Every structure is written in C-alpha cells, then in structure tokens.
Amino acid sequence: MERILNIGPVKRQEAVAAAGLVLAMARRDLLERSPRESALAAYVSGGPSIDELERRIADRLGLTCAA
Incomplete structure (x- = not known):
C-alpha cells in the first residue's frame, strides 16, 4: 500500500490490483463491524x-x- 501512496507512474495492471485491494479491505471492514x-x-x-x-x-x- 505504501507504494501506491508514493505516486509515480504506475501500470494499469498495478492500478487495478491496488483498487481491488482497497475494495477488499473496505468490504472486510464492513463485514467486521x-x-x-x-x-x-x-x-x-x-x-x-x-x-x-x-x-x-x-x-x-x-x-x-x-x-
């Protein structure tokens, strides 16, 4: 996650993977609360x-x- 915050050029595949990670974390948080x-x-x-x-x-x- 730190790499995403140190924004530099990223490939589309990296951006999609990072977005998937954020969505998975949000879903996990929703289900745990x-x-x-x-x-x-x-x-x-x-x-x-x-x-x-x-x-x-x-x-x-x-x-x-x-x-």
Whole structure:
C-alpha cells in the first residue's frame, strides 16, 4: 500500500490490483463491524442520519435492524 501512496507512474495492471485491494479491505471492514458501527463511521453532517445509514447498511447486508 505504501507504494501506491508514493505516486509515480504506475501500470494499469498495478492500478487495478491496488483498487481491488482497497475494495477488499473496505468490504472486510464492513463485514467486521455491526451496521451501527459502520453507520457511525460513515456519518457526515448534512447527510443521512445515523439511523438511516444503519438501515441502509443492514438492508444491503440482508440483516434486520432494530433502528
């Protein structure tokens, strides 16, 4: 990952591999957190409420949500 941050010319294949790694890490983080924890991490002022984010995340994961 450090190489990606030290941007220099990269080949398309390297860029695709790096993007895949970022997506895999994000997916892992999403699956390791509860929908509430993910909602709290995703919340930004002016956007959907934490409860709405939690509902959306739970729906996307096929879970029911107490909110």
